[in-house]
Amino acid sequence: MKTGIQKIGVMTSGGDSPGMNACIRAVVRTAAYHGVETIGFLRGYEGLVESDWVPLPTSAVSNIIQRGGTILKTARSVTFRTPEGRRRVYDNLRKLGVDGLVVIGGDGTYTGAKTLLEEYPDLRIMGCPGTIDNDLYGTDFTIGYDTAINTAMRAIDKIRDTADATDRLFFVEVMGRDAGLIALRTGIGSGAEAVLIPETPTDIDEIIALLERGWKRKKSSSIIVVAEGDDAGGAFAVAEKVKTRLKAYETKVAILGHVQRGGSPTCMDRILASRLGAAAVEALLAGRSGGACGLLHRDVVEIPFTEAIKHNRTINPNLLRLVDMLSC
Numbered sequence: 001m002k003t004g005i006q007k008i009g010v011m012t013s014g015g016d017s018p019g020m021n022a023c024i025r026a027v028v029r030t031a032a033y034h035g036v037e038t039i040g041f042l043r044g045y046e047g048l049v050e051s052d053w054v055p056l057p058t059s060a061v062s063n064i065i066q067r068g069g070t071i072l073k074t075a076r077s078v079t080f081r082t083p084e085g086r087r088r089v090y091d092n093l094r095k096l097g098v099d100g101l102v103v104i105g106g107d108g109t110y111t112g113a114k115t116l117l118e119e120y121p122d123l124r125i126m127g128c129p130g131t132i133d134n135d136l137y138g139t140d141f142t143i144g145y146d147t148a149i150n151t152a153m154r155a156i157d158k159i160r161d162t163a164d165a166t167d168r169l170f171f172v173e174v175m176g177r178d179a180g181l182i183a184l185r186t187g188i189g190s191g192a193e194a195v196l197i198p199e200t201p202t203d204i205d206e207i208i209a210l211l212e213r214g215w216k217r218k219k220s221s222s223i224i225v226v227a228e229g230d231d232a233g234g235a236f237a238v239a240e241k242v243k244t245r246l247k248a249y250e251t252k253v254a255i256l257g258h259v260q261r262g263g264s265p266t267c268m269d270r271i272l273a274s275r276l277g278a279a280a281v282e283a284l285l286a287g288r289s290g291g292a293c294g295l296l297h298r299d300v301v302e303i304p305f306t307e308a309i310k311h312n313r314t315i316n317p318n319l320l321r322l323v324d325m326l327s328c
């Protein structure tokens, strides 16, 4: 591939997710394979504004494919949100001779890349979807989601043991400030009685009715998975509302929190990160820019940042129905 690209930059931004390191590794190794040098900007857009970077020879990414977090760190940059901040990013990239950039992150990261390209169209930027929330349009899965749902599911398996032993009802809160995709799949995988998500209105009466039906059928314990951004509130708020009216069960709350963001990525996440990191570099080398790489129906695809940002990821109603059917 001959496109005149000699040096590319890579950074991770927004909430970290397991597999970001595997993606950085893929970027560095793919670039090296094509004879291109890579540098890594630290703390997302902040590193681009401040020209805070590290060289990334192939040896710098040895032994990181299995590590959670991100070796490049991540942060939210206030300065980048200003036109002056973005001017500094442009100047820094030009000074450093960086001809292409790979940004790894979520919605905010893509929005930043899109704004930068609108102001400086001569830059070349590609994106990889790194977030545990799986809430990006244009990819079936985001890097880190599979690990996060497996972490949450394993935690709920443990909660189920004690819930069963003590005949209790547990409200388990999982991450997802704006999206219920972690809650939905985790709920199905852990056999939850109900899943409460921001995308659908939560009806407390319905939950109470469901739990009462279960109690009558001699169901001695129950698990309800609540996304942190549910419209009825988090797990504590929902538990409070249910508890006052349902005396059958002793009720407990467990908040899984940031444990879902860490840990060694699953094989699925490592492969996804490797494929998309390599695709982003090869897209830059082929002269393309402004695209978010994703995986749709097993194939690597690219959609414009504008599209990825504009559309909300929708919830598959069949999965919601499955929760209802399997909890009877």
Ligand code: F6P
Pocket (backbone or CB within 6 Å): 015, 016, 131, 132, 133, 175, 176, 177, 178, 228, 261
């Ligand atoms: O990574 C996405 C996410 O996990 C959301 O689901 C969650 O609400 C948010 O990050 C919390 O991020 P932080 O604690 O870093 O602000």
